[in-house]
Amino acid sequence: MTTINKKLLQQAQPHLPLGVADTYRYWGEEETIFVKSMQGGFITDSDDRQYVDFRLAYGPIILGYRDNRVDQEVIKCITERGTISGFNSDLEAEVVRLIKGLCPNIEKVRFANSGTEAVIGAVRTARGFTGRNKVVVVEGGFHGLYDEMMWKSDVDNWNTEQQSAPEIIPFGAGIPENSREHIEIVPLNDFDALDEVFARAGDDIAAILIEPVMGNCGSISSTQKYMQKLHDVCSDNGSLLIMDEVKTGFRVAKGGVQELYGIKADLSTYAKAIGNGYPVAAFGGRADVMDMIKFGADGVTHGGTYTANMIGLSAAKATLEVLSETDALATVNKVGASIKEVLARVFARFDIEHKFAGPDSMFGVHFGEEIPQNYRDWKKTDSKLYTAFAHNLIENGVMLEPDSREPWFICEAHNTVDLEWLEVAATQSMQKALED
Numbered sequence: 001m002t003t004i005n006k007k008l009l010q011q012a013q014p015h016l017p018l019g020v021a022d023t024y025r026y027w028g029e030e031e032t033i034f035v036k037s038m039q040g041g042f043i044t045d046s047d048d049r050q051y052v053d054f055r056l057a058y059g060p061i062i063l064g065y066r067d068n069r070v071d072q073e074v075i076k077c078i079t080e081r082g083t084i085s086g087f088n089s090d091l092e093a094e095v096v097r098l099i100k101g102l103c104p105n106i107e108k109v110r111f112a113n114s115g116t117e118a119v120i121g122a123v124r125t126a127r128g129f130t131g132r133n134k135v136v137v138v139e140g141g142f143h144g145l146y147d148e149m150m151w152k153s154d155v156d157n158w159n160t161e162q163q164s165a166p167e168i169i170p171f172g173a174g175i176p177e178n179s180r181e182h183i184e185i186v187p188l189n190d191f192d193a194l195d196e197v198f199a200r201a202g203d204d205i206a207a208i209l210i211e212p213v214m215g216n217c218g219s220i221s222s223t224q225k226y227m228q229k230l231h232d233v234c235s236d237n238g239s240l241l242i243m244d245e246v247k248t249g250f251r252v253a254k255g256g257v258q259e260l261y262g263i264k265a266d267l268s269t270y271a272k273a274i275g276n277g278y279p280v281a282a283f284g285g286r287a288d289v290m291d292m293i294k295f296g297a298d299g300v301t302h303g304g305t306y307t308a309n310m311i312g313l314s315a316a317k318a319t320l321e322v323l324s325e326t327d328a329l330a331t332v333n334k335v336g337a338s339i340k341e342v343l344a345r346v347f348a349r350f351d352i353e354h355k356f357a358g359p360d361s362m363f364g365v366h367f368g369e370e371i372p373q374n375y376r377d378w379k380k381t382d383s384k385l386y387t388a389f390a391h392n393l394i395e396n397g398v399m400l401e402p403d404s405r406e407p408w409f410i411c412e413a414h415n416t417v418d419l420e421w422l423e424v425a426a427t428q429s430m431q432k433a434l435e436d
């Protein structure tokens, strides 16, 4: 029987490459999903199958889909005021005031429309401030789809017996070789690799750019000592520490990972949870660094037609107000912890060694004896079993990315999830994964 999902894919294929708007949304001819509607912690696909959604659009949904508190604010703004004018509005400083209330590390902010754009802005500002070129990034980190950040460690094809380090490869075609020129890639939590890079290239290192909790690598996290080391190396060397909080910001704690570690970045990037699903992002940090954004040959250029559009900013205002004034994040954490308990019971039932990584609001699940300390360690986990388990969960009405490099995302509305039902679904899914 042809499903409506399949029909929609076939109808789209003459018009969009692969029939989808984002390459990662193509899951195969039979498996690609077209969503009809979303509500709370659930999505319904075109074949009217409902899923509890732990993928949450890769993280933006922090309160729940179609949260009325946010949607009403946006509707009011666009019907009573408008969307963009090419001028300024009072919303900008108001949203910054809310950001600063939650993130004491932030002094000044500029807005963007996506995480990628926020990273581009932060990196350019860091280069402008330091007058240097190089950016140190971490294996397994992800910072958006722009050429410079589209180089990765090929851990998938890494032969651990024959190669000491995975090869660095571009994400695909169209990425010029020279876009890699100023990027240095080091393994997470490896002090020697960091020392080596700074000894070799320190005087041209503008910044270290890191997701302290790798939201694109199973929430594998920096140790406290490593974060301190990054902070100290940067200040000793006149480089800037940029924390990419696109996934962690306004999610793992009110003040993001910087609250968890108690370490301040010089610049931070935010997107996703800042707007509960509306397209809005930001970067900011030290006032002296951000003030490099100014006119003139020695100033950093930043802006854009849709920058600080009022759709995104009204959503950010409402979302940040809810996060500031309610215990939404406490609920997110509590629900995340309960879901981990359910999963732990299921894995124990089948004697599966497992470890969770990262905070309860976006945790990674790894089948192995130890929590991976970096991307290379992830290769030692049984990611095939995870993928089989995840595919069965999807069959059973639990949506998640079938790749253990993508964490489980929790939103406030997940507090309605029936945990007993989830435990049955997870038990059946694991049973089947082990049988196949």
Ligand code: PMP
Pocket (backbone or CB within 6 Å): 058, 113, 114, 115, 116, 117, 119, 142, 143, 144, 145, 211, 215, 216, 244, 245, 246, 247, 271
């Ligand atoms: N940085 C991080 C840490 C991300 O997780 C992402 C997206 N997953 C980005 C940057 C890019 O964000 P966007 O997709 O909004 O451009």
